[in-house]
Amino acid sequence: MDDDGDGLFRADGVSKVYPNGIRANDGISLHAAPGEVYGLLGPNGAGKTTLVKQVIGLLKPTAGRITLGACDLVADPAAARQLCSYLPQAQVPIDSFRAREAIVLCGRVRGGRRKAVERRADELIEALDLGEWRDKRGIGLSGGVKRLVGFAMVTVCPGRLVILDEPTNDVDPLRRRLLWEQVRQLGDRGAVVLLVTHNVLEAEKAVDRLAIISDGRLIAEGTPSAMKARDRGHLRLQLMIAPGHETPALPPFALRSTLAGHNLMTVIAEGDAAVGIKWAQQVIAAGAAEEYALSATSLEDAYIELTGRDSAGGVPGGIGG
Structure with missing residues (x-):
């Protein structure tokens, strides 16, 4: 050898x-x-x-x-x-x-x-x-x-x-x-x-x-940073759907989305942060969701775009909008 x-x-x-x-x-x-x-x-x-x-x-x-x-x-x-x-x-x-x-x-x-x-x-x-x-x-x-x-x-x-x-x-x-x-x-x-x-x-x-x-x-x-560069200028808007409620229709500014269990993840442009928060608050006020979070995009968002699936097996785009 x-x-x-x-x-x-x-x-x-x-x-x-x-x-x-x-x-x-x-x-x-x-x-x-x-x-x-x-x-x-x-x-x-x-x-x-x-x-x-x-x-x-x-x-x-x-x-x-x-x-x-x-x-x-x-x-x-x-x-x-x-x-x-x-x-x-x-x-x-x-x-x-x-x-x-x-x-x-x-x-x-x-x-x-x-x-x-x-x-x-x-x-x-x-x-x-x-x-x-x-x-x-x-x-x-x-x-x-x-x-x-x-x-x-x-x-x-x-x-x-x-x-x-x-x-x-x-x-x-x-x-x-x-x-x-x-x-x-x-x-x-x-x-x-x-x-x-x-x-x-x-x-x-x-x-x-x-x-x-x-x-x-x-x-x-x-590198992870290079992978995430694909989503530069974007944010992740995450919504926890209330049990027993249907997933809400996506707003027109959602670039792509994934549903994993009760967790709805959407990617939006940075410039749509304010309207994204307002939409999430309206969904919560209507009782269809329990909470939301707005954060920087992650490697998983780039992974979803490349493979068409999230790490839990969810398929983007199949939830309305």
């Missing part, structure tokens, strides 16, 4: 076509450098997990190359498994293991020295606030705690490329913040971190750069 090189992760023209003709990835090209947290965003079924499986050697691309430094991960899938650490969406199978035991075992399997692995395991348990569960067996842990233990198992002795697929699933808000701090530290320690998610709002705070994938194709790439 030749793993010399600058440590840059690259996917060049990666396509995956299944025997039934389904094209899961279509010419995807991207790169991420050591120390970078790189987000891979897209709706469910966009092709994110298929790409990851090719990176770690579980699937072979139909076309294209995947490299980490000088190592060809497609030609040498054994090297891919050695150089990459992977947290899948599914919960890790640790029912028979105590939490700390599972973390240490993974570090040892990855080749870490016992003392160093045990020390790092204790650091992660403290950093993720898992102390009360350190000696509890996995079968008795909640989904969120299992998720955090799985993260610690993957990062106790991380590879040069760390792939995290929806790492905050089931994690409570407090420990979610702790987890994001640890993700950032992975980058600061020199790993390439590939964050796979559909949670756009969380990704915006965590990533250095990101790619948006839809229908197997890469449709946008850049």
Whole structure:
């Protein structure tokens, strides 16, 4: 195995076509450098997990190359498994293991020295606030705690490329913040971190750069700030619809909209802020909504425009107006 090189992760023209003709990835090209947290965003079924499986050697691309430094991960899938650490969406199978035991075992399997692995395991348990569960067996842990233990198992002795697929699933808000701090530290320690998610709002705070994938194709790439520049001069007007009430007809100044549950999100021009507030207040006065908020547009607004869906799966424009 030749793993010399600058440590840059690259996917060049990666396509995956299944025997039934389904094209899961279509010419995807991207790169991420050591120390970078790189987000891979897209709706469910966009092709994110298929790409990851090719990176770690579980699937072979139909076309294209995947490299980490000088190592060809497609030609040498054994090297891919050695150089990459992977947290899948599914919960890790640790029912028979105590939490700390599972973390240490993974570090040892990855080749870490016992003392160093045990020390790092204790650091992660403290950093993720898992102390009360350190000696509890996995079968008795909640989904969120299992998720955090799985993260610690993957990062106790991380590879040069760390792939995290929806790492905050089931994690409570407090420990979610702790987890994001640890993700950032992975980058600061020199790993390439590939964050796979559909949670756009969380990704915006965590990533250095990101790619948006839809229908197997890469449709946008850049920093969160560059992505949001598409909505420069716009504002987000958010309305919480009262339970039991129909969604109000959109005003003519709404540029686009998305409905997720009872939450109606519209994008308006900055110059329409005053009339937008007046409209929202009228809807509340009529009893059709409970509250509103006016704020700067976010990465999710750019994501909606590019993919046609919000992070909860809502479809813009299908709610009147």
